[in-house]
Amino acid sequence: MRRPWHIPLLSLLPLVAAGGLCGASPTSVPGPLLGPDTLSVAHRAAMESELDGLRAAVARDELGWRAGETSMLRLTPEERLRRLAERPWPQTSRGGEAARGKGRKTLPPRIDWRDARGDFVSGVREQASCADGWIFAATGALESAFLRATKGGRLPDFDLAEQQALSCLDDYGLGRGCEGGWPEDVFWLAENVGLLEEGCQPYAGDPQRACDSHCPDADARRWRFAADGLVCAAADPVAIKRALVEHGPLVTTLSVDAGFMAYAGGVYRPLGPVLGYHALLLVGYDDAEGCFLVKNSWGEGWGEAGFARIAYDADCDLGNWTRWVEFDPSAMGPFAAMKPSAQRARSGESLTFRDRSLGVNAPITVWEWDLDGDGVVDATGPGPQRFVYASAGRYTPTLRVVDAQGREARRALEGGVEIVFDGPLWTVDAAAGAPDGDGSPARPFADIQQAINAAAPGDTVRVLPGVYRGAMNTALDNAGKALLLLAAGEPGDVRIDGEGEHRLLRLDAAGTPVGSASPLVRLEGFTLERGADPLRGGGILAEGVSLELVDCTVENCQTLKDVGAGGAIWCDRDLRLERCSFLENRSGGDGGAIFAAGGSVQLDGCRFDANAAGAEGGALWQGGGVLAAARSAFVDNAALLRGGALGLLGVNAGLDALRFTNNAVTAPAGDLRGGGAVAWEAPGADLLVTNCLFTGNEAPEGGALRADGGRLSGAQLTFWGNRALRRGGALALMGTGEADPVIANSILWGNAAPEASEFAAPGGAEFRHCVLAGGAGGKLVIDLDPRFRDPDGGDFSLDDDSPCLGAGAREG
Structure with a gap:
């Protein structure tokens, strides 16, 4: 039975009056x-x-909040519904009548228990694919009650085991597992049985998990909470605000509409039909913005890093069945807690451990730190303590504290400390790697992203043969x-295989100081296949x-x-490719294989x-920058509008020893677009083309090459068998008067x-020492068959009796 009494906490009302809970509204809030x-x-x-439609509706109805990509919106509609209860809350309370407030005449204009001379709100959790938000809301309230009662605003976190409620309530005929339930059932369990911490029964989101603890001393580690009560059955903003001041964070409920899934910031008002029902934690309010502050259990990828602001007048049933809970610390001994500077580090790296223990009813007088978990005390005193782990492995630091009344507490660091191989060469093996690998040759990682995460700037990630797929590859x-x-x-x-569903690599310069050189990422020897993205860089x-690629195939x-x-590839900095192949890549817009902007x-x-x-x-x-291309081949590439192989805009380019074969611009004959192999438009820039072969290319204008503006020079070029649907079978030289092209x-x-049929040059062109069908004005231009050995077979070497032999000039 619930005990019909209420134990008052250490009063926080003087703190409220002094402004300790009423901080200014944050100048900025995080998104998902x-x-x-x-x-x-x-x-x-x-x-x-879907997001475009929601944003349009938010703007149309002037709702004022931001719709964005969230972890919930990324789910399928079916998966979203699994997070919600199907039925609304009951018409009558299962937890008694609403309690009267303490009658405080005036309330502060703002309260946020995350910033009340300490943080009295536990971390954001993720309920996953289970409609048990009613459990997470209740444990969130219980965690806050503990933090407030023990003045634990400096604790790294306090995390109760939601899985215990999910697995065990059914033993008492309470709750409905992943189909929904009532927060007061969790309060009953906390009062009569006691709740364990997360490490004793980690969350799995499965109500069929056995009601068993991982901790052998579970009975001694149960937290029992003293009292709870109903604030209001039907939403009463004034009563809720008063209860937030007097009792701290509160459990409440709401109906969830379609817009809530895409909430990414601002003061929320409903949008769309109701999808289901949910419970969450009220952590404050703000009269200036006219909203309540809430913590959800959908992870930090939703809302304002897991939190939300919901308008007082939002028509979403927020505030119905609001409840408070409190914790009695009077019989409690000390609470041991530590915070490391990191929980993953390289061997030889120094970690710092800071004491976050609570004396509660008497000051702590003894601290004993076993930082490598070997049962031997490594340090004493309050710290901070520094420790160096010489070898890779997983360690479980433990802190024992004793208060002035002789009561002690011992706590191991949740999750421990992982000391990893320190590189700088990290190994990945799809066949032999393991999830707990450390990247060393003896214990390789199973996934490429694991190695990238572990690597320091400038390190090498060595990937052993195999096919790499999935989210971490x-x-x-x-x-x-x-x-x-x-x-x-x-x-x-x-081979890295996106299976036609995922981009393969997303590279950025996050964290690079302004003004510093761009980081360089180099890939050698990979085959990258079947990557996809709607917009940029499949x-x-x-x-x-x-970016550099060497001996790679994409x-x-x-x-x-x-x-x-x-x-x-989509890139906006320098790109270097050596001995690489790009085969059958596609773009809906520019750059079938590569889009290069600026570098x-x-x-x-x-x-x-x-x-x-x-x-x-x-x-x-390529737009802007410089292109230097040598000893490469372009075969059977196509573009709809310009540049079947190369589309160059504002680029200074040098092309040497290239072969362009059967590339095409597929625009209709009446279109003035062109450059079956190369389209270059660059007023004020230079294009130098040497030792190149153009054959079998096709476009409306300039079957092989079209140049618009700029200064074009070419030497040792062969154009044969190219075709234009309108003019300039080989060349369309559309000069702008800067300088005549010279070939x-x-x-x-x-x-x-x-x-x-051979070239179109409305602005003029100069040919020197050339063989040109039909002839042209110029220096030593001859109109004779050059006598290629086998052009149809791809052999453009000259016969011994070719008139071209000896007809050229050393210069030019």
Whole structure:
């Protein structure tokens, strides 16, 4: 039975009157703290469409809050509903009548128990796929009651075992597991049985788990709470605010609508139909904003890092069945607690441990620290204590404290301390790695992201042969670090497969000081395949990061939307590619394989086959910067509008020893777009093309190359078998008067167009020592068959009796 008495806590009303609970409204609040993006392309597209509709509705109805991508919105509609109870709360209370307040005449304008000369609100939890928010709301209130009663606002956290209530309440005929329940049942369990801490019965979200504790001394570790009561059955804002002042955080309920899933900040008002019912924790209020402050149990990826502000007048049943709970510390001994500077570190690194223990009823006089868990005291006194772990492994630091009344407490650090291999070479093995690996050759990681997380800037991650898939091997995040990712074995032995659902790597410069050089990420020997993203970089997105790929293959990657860019790679800093292949990548917009914006691009010994863009640059689109491309081949690439292989805008470019074969711009014949192989538009810039072959390329204008503006120079070039649907079978040189294009020591033969079968140059062009079908004005231009050995077979070497032999000039 519940005890029909109420034990008053240490009064906080003087603190309220002094302003200790009434801090100013925060100048900024966090949004959702989202984890890695592992959504499939189709799921993300559906989510973004839904989010667009919600944002439009928020703006239309002038609701004033921010809809955004949250961890809840990332779920399928079915998964979202699993977090909610299907039935509303009962019409009559199971926990007695509403209690009268203490009659305080005036209330402070704002209370936030997270910032009341200490933080008296425990951490944000994640209930996962179970409608047990009623348990999390109740344990949240109990945790706050403990923190308030013991003045524990400096504790790192206090975490009760929600799984205990989920597993054990059924033994007493209470609760309905993952189908819903009543917070007062959890209060009953806390009062009559006692609640364990999280470490004794970790949360699994499964009501079928046995009602068993992992702690052998569980009976001695149960926390019993003294009293609880009803604030109001129907929402009463004044009564709720008074109860927040007198009792601290409160359990309450609300009905959840569709908009609540996408809440990312601001003062919430409902949007859309009711989906189900939920319980959460009231942690304060703010009269200036006209809202209550609440903590949810949907993780930090929702709301304002797991919290929300809900308007007083929000029509969502917030405040119905609001309850308080209190804890009696009078018989309590000390509470041992510590806070380490980190719980994961490299061997040889120093960690600092700070005391967070509570004396409660008498001051602590003895501290004994066993920091490596071997049963031997390593340090005494209040600290802080520093300790160096020489070897990799998992350690369980323990602190024993004794108060002035001789009562003691002992507590091991929840989760312990993991000391990892210190690199700088980290090993990943899909076949032999283990979840508890440390990245050493003897204990490799199983997933690539584990190694990246462990690595320091400048380290090397060595990936052993195998196929790497899944959340920890795609959407890889470098966390701002400069890294070398090295594939072991032969090129192609290590494959990262996005399965057409996920981008493969997302690289950024997070944490890099302003003005510092961009971090460099280098990949060697990988095959990257089937990466996908709706908008940017289906294979790799590199923002603020210089990127190098050596001996890599990137194939069948794509950006899906018609404004998508960079099917294989999207980058905005320098890009260097050596001996790489890009095969059958697709972009809905520019850059079928690569979209480069602003940095310099270097290609050497690369091959681009069958890449396609829905706009410009079938293989590569580049805007600004410098392009240096050498000893590479572009075959069967296509773009709808410009540059079947290369679409270059405002780029200073040097192209040497390149082969362009059967690339195409697929715009209709009447369109003035062009450059079947290369489209270059760069007033004021320079394009130098040397030792290149253009054959079988096609476009409306400039079957091989179209140049608009800038200064073009070419030498030792061969154009054969290219075709324009309108004019300029080989070249369309659309000068702007800056300087006439100059072509030297080159062959233009066998190209076709209805107008100007070899070249179109409305602004003029100069040819020197060239073989040109139909002839042209210039220095030593001859109109004779160059006599290639086997052009249809791809052999463009000259016969011994070719008129070209000896006809060129050393200069030019």
